Amino acid sequence: MNKELVNAMADLDRTKVLEIVREDIEKGTDPLKIIDGLSKGVEIVGEFFEKKEYFLAELITGGDIFENAFQKLKPILEKRDLVLKSKGKVVIGTVQGDVHDIGKNIVKTILTASGFSVEDLGVDVKPEKFIEAVKQPEIKILALSALLTIAIDSVKDIIRLLDRENLRSKVRIIIGGSAFTKEIADKLGVDAFGKDPREAVKLCQKFI
Amino acid sequence: MPLKMHENETMTPRERVEAALAIKEPDRVPFTPAFHCAQARLTGMTIEEFFFNIPKSFEAVKRVWEMFGGFDIYSGCSPILGYYAPIPNSHSQVYFDWTLPKGNIPEQMHEREIMKREDYDLVIQNGFDSFKRRPELQNDFGKIFGEFSNLDTATWLKEMDVMNLSEAFIEPPVDMISFLRSFNKFLIDVVEIPEKVIEACEATEEELLKTLDLQFQAFRRKDITQMCLFGFSRIATNFISPKKFELFWPHIKRITEYIIKNDFIVQFHIDNDYTDVLEYFTEFPKGKIMFHLDLTDIFKAKEILGDRACLMGNVPPQITGRGSPKQVEDYCKKQIEGCMEGGGYMLGSSCVLPDEIPAANLKAMKDCVMKYGFYRR
Numbered sequence: 001m002n003k004e005l006v007n008a009m010a011d012l013d014r015t016k017v018l019e020i021v022r023e024d025i026e027k028g029t030d031p032l033k034i035i036d037g038l039s040k041g042v043e044i045v046g047e048f049f050e051k052k053e054y055f056l057a058e059l060i061t062g063g064d065i066f067e068n069a070f071q072k073l074k075p076i077l078e079k080r081d082l083v084l085k086s087k088g089k090v091v092i093g094t095v096q097g098d099v100h101d102i103g104k105n106i107v108k109t110i111l112t113a114s115g116f117s118v119e120d121l122g123v124d125v126k127p128e129k130f131i132e133a134v135k136q137p138e139i140k141i142l143a144l145s146a147l148l149t150i151a152i153d154s155v156k157d158i159i160r161l162l163d164r165e166n167l168r169s170k171v172r173i174i175i176g177g178s179a180f181t182k183e184i185a186d187k188l189g190v191d192a193f194g195k196d197p198r199e200a201v202k203l204c205q206k207f208i
Numbered sequence: 209m210p211l212k213m214h215e216n217e218t219m220t221p222r223e224r225v226e227a228a229l230a231i232k233e234p235d236r237v238p239f240t241p242a243f244h245c246a247q248a249r250l251t252g253m254t255i256e257e258f259f260f261n262i263p264k265s266f267e268a269v270k271r272v273w274e275m276f277g278g279f280d281i282y283s284g285c286s287p288i289l290g291y292y293a294p295i296p297n298s299h300s301q302v303y304f305d306w307t308l309p310k311g312n313i314p315e316q317m318h319e320r321e322i323m324k325r326e327d328y329d330l331v332i333q334n335g336f337d338s339f340k341r342r343p344e345l346q347n348d349f350g351k352i353f354g355e356f357s358n359l360d361t362a363t364w365l366k367e368m369d370v371m372n373l374s375e376a377f378i379e380p381p382v383d384m385i386s387f388l389r390s391f392n393k394f395l396i397d398v399v400e401i402p403e404k405v406i407e408a409c410e411a412t413e414e415e416l417l418k419t420l421d422l423q424f425q426a427f428r429r430k431d432i433t434q435m436c437l438f439g440f441s442r443i444a445t446n447f448i449s450p451k452k453f454e455l456f457w458p459h460i461k462r463i464t465e466y467i468i469k470n471d472f473i474v475q476f477h478i479d480n481d482y483t484d485v486l487e488y489f490t491e492f493p494k495g496k497i498m499f500h501l502d503l504t505d506i507f508k509a510k511e512i513l514g515d516r517a518c519l520m521g522n523v524p525p526q527i528t529g530r531g532s533p534k535q536v537e538d539y540c541k542k543q544i545e546g547c548m549e550g551g552g553y554m555l556g557s558s559c560v561l562p563d564e565i566p567a568a569n570l571k572a573m574k575d576c577v578m579k580y581g582f583y584r585r
Contacts (some may be wrong), residue, residue, distance in 0.1 A: 012399060012400075014400065054449075055445070055446075055447060055448050055449045055452075056395065056446065056447045056448070057395035057396070057398050057399050057448045057449075057452065058399055060392050060395050060396060061395070061396045061399040061400065064392070064396055097313055098316070099307065099316045099318060100316065100317075100319075101319075102319060102390075102391045102392065105392065106392065109392075148314065148316075149525045149526065149529045149530060149564065150313070150314070150562075150563065150564055152530065179526075180526075181524075181526045183526070184526055184530060
């Protein structure tokens with residue numbers, strides 16, 4: 001693993017990260033190895049966040065640099081028909097009645113940078129749409145986001161539909177966003193509440 | 209006749225709030241909930257109707273006032289005016305893309321990257337004018353403002369001796385920039401190009417202060433205490449480090465001093481969490497600032513700022529909107545007992561009360577003040 005790349009990523013040095021990625025591409029380095037280095041750097045960013053050395057701003061910046069670098073590698077992966085090994089597939093969306101997407105998008109970026117593949121259903125998503133997505137065999141986690149407390153009722157509707165379709169035991173449900181608290185998560189009967197994007201990643205790692 | 213909510217009261221609502229703002233003990237803790245559209249559900253209207261029908265929203269407010277025996281502060285009726293405001297602020301549709309209420313779904317912003325990173329120089333040179341996307345809405349502002357002027361709010365409040373929650377409003381340039389850039393892009397800028405962000409904040413300060421001048425001229429009254437809402441949400445320490453917050457402090461400080469100089473009490477309506485940077489606010493004189501807290505720990509604020517600033521808020525919507533009346537009472541009792549000593553405290557809500565607050569929970573908040581909020585004489 002390219003330590004210089006890992007460190008540049010952990011230091012949030014965008015210019016250096018992109019420079020190293022460009023050099024590695026020119027040298028013909030295996031793109032999957034480059035992605036490993038980037039992911040390791042993102043992991044360190046997450047650790048700094050947990051230690052309160054980094055804040056949400058740095059966590060988002062880390063995810064953005066990863067995305068930036070990944071876009072440079074994507075055409076090579078596609079050209080060589082290389083498939084990124086996914087840690088698991090997560091369905092994410094902002095529940096019906098709520099159009100806020102900031103929290104959802106942050107979690108999506110950080111999950112992707114941490115090796116998960118994420119299917120984003122968008123905002124103001126009807127319960128039926130979540131149910132359809134969960135029917136895909138590889139889906140193990142459903143991540144629901146909301147800012148408005150009125151959207152809590154939409155989560156209840158999703159759970160009710162999952163129960164009706166006998167799908168509840170198939171997926172772990174995690175919720176996040178200002179509308180929720182740990183107590184509300186317990187009351188709703190979801191599997192976990194993620195207070196920040198880093199916790200969302202850890203929960204997904206635990207549940208996969 | 210001044211409003212009386214309990215037989216043991218010796219002050220009018222205005223006197224009570226003024227005492228709390230001056231960090232003195234009133235007869236009891238003021239109960240000062242800030243409403244958004246909760247009166248709609250409490251009176252059987254939709255949020256949409258409450259929002260768009262100004263006279264009806266005022267009637268609903270008065271009905272709720274009767275149902276609950278009144279409150280110690282008036283926080284307005286329909287919030288529609290802000291969405292047509294011709295001044296740069298995050299609620300204005302002149303600058304931002306909002307979906308206004310439909311049925312019982314409240315208004316929501318569609319936040320996206322309106323301003324690009326390369327636009328910082330444009331902001332530094334020309335201010336926010338370049339980002340007016342729907343300038344024609346400014347014409348509607350006058351019409352809507354006229355509808356509010358037709359309401360006889362002033363007489364109603366004067367009879368009860370109740371004051372307004374705020375009579376002027378400003379959002380710092382940093383919030384305006386943040387909403388124009390969009391949340392993630394702004395935070396990345398704070399990490400990667402902080403000097404540019406600060407430069408843009410400083411360059412647009414005067415433009416924003418001018419909007420205050422207009423409000424001060426229109427609404428200033430020499431004979432009463434008035435508050436100016438200074439609201440920000442994007443430089444909270446659950447988003448950026450205290451060290452980064454410090455970069456913005458001179459900017460926040462200058463605006464605060466400007467409001468104080470104009471004889472308004474600064475009402476820091478600060479959404480999200482600022483617990484780790486409360487020390488900065490100790491710079492301001494006693495009784496000239498107050499805090500409407502969201503996630504900031506009010507007990508910590510009492511410790512650090514209790515000798516100079518009145519505090520309210522930090523009662524989350526998850527409790528008031530979704531908790532039981534018993535949970536509401538437990539939460540509010542703990543806060544009242546921890547914060548009332550020495551005055552400088554009012555029971556309010558985090559930001560605004562949730563629109564779906566059940567009547568029993570609002571009653572539980574008020575009952576809690578009446579039960580535990582009287583000062584011993």
